[in-house]
Amino acid sequence: MPALPSNCYKIPHGYVFRIVVPEPLRAAVGKREIKRSLGKDYRQAVSQGRLLALQVDQQFHSLRQQIDQQEDYAEAFQRYASQAPHHPLKPITQVTPALVSGLRALWLSSLEADLAWRREGIDEEEYQELQENIQEVQAKIAQALARGQPEPFLPVIRGLLVGKRYQLAVSAAEERQLVLDVLPAFQEGYDILAQRQAGRLVQPKLTPEDIPLPAVWEPAAPTNPATTRNSGLSWQELLDHWRQDCPRKPRTDFEMQRLVQALSIYLPKATPATLTRAQVTDWLRHERDQRGNSAKTLEKKGTLVGAVFSIAVKDELLEKNPFSGFDYKRFAAKEGLAPESQRRSFTQAELARIFSPQGLFGITTSAGGGGYHARI
8 A cells, every 4th residue: 555645644534735835935825834635535645645745846846946036136136226326228229029029928927916916815896996997908909909000008018118127219110010019919918817807817828938028137048049949848848749649548647747747846957858867867766765666666657758758859859868778677676675587486396385275276176166266
């Protein structure tokens, strides 16, 4: 029977998952402790407990990354703010596709604040006021796009740029075209807000290539195409690509997702493109030592995850599969477990004793046929 995972406890009415939130993360999580009921069934509690542990680990890791990014941002802003108080805005002299893409991503990524606000709870008056505002702006955006008259939204674009310490220094025609190009993102954002008003807390569809326009004081994103190509494939995208080949059984899909999550959480700095054979070995040793996995279990895990990598390599999304040709028998030489090559066969005397009339598989002389297992 599988052991109950850590942070899972038996209580009089069943089982419960409980973990204390690290102090630096409590403000973001909004509570000191995460607690979930696991029901009364032991096996179901074990399965749900393992999944919750992975999800919480991933949440904590993501929050730590966000906090680090916020600290880096604050430090960069402080350096910028410490400059001369009359430091001018940085002029933008050309409207480029990168500028349009950056503004679109900047607007859509700002909707995360709306979602956080809703989850904290809004009262009836706030809800109604927001409903009226969304409907009003949706109508204005539709009219601006239908009539090709984006002038009412010029201040919005200028405000977004000033907030990042930029100033447009282009012709009126170029500025007008910029607003027309960005307005569909505004429309998409307000459509999302309308769906959230109806209780569907949807998220904007942003890809790793959708990078919000960085502020003047922020470091520029890497532009090396090789770097972008090699590090662009996320763990989720790797899984999604595997799912596209053919329908997967729910159990297989769940197991694959669980394993990929476990791998990415154990190696937070690794990506599918940078994962090495040494890191794979390290992860499998961790699964053996911390979870008590046998060599066969490790081979099953490695083969499953390796299949995802194999498909990505065949489609030239990745250059290598670090699980390819892995020797899993090396893990069988654990203390207390004899390697397969050292296991001997039964002797003739032992076989005769096992299958004797008194043995487990013995043949009885009474009517009715064979031994115990033959009668089941």
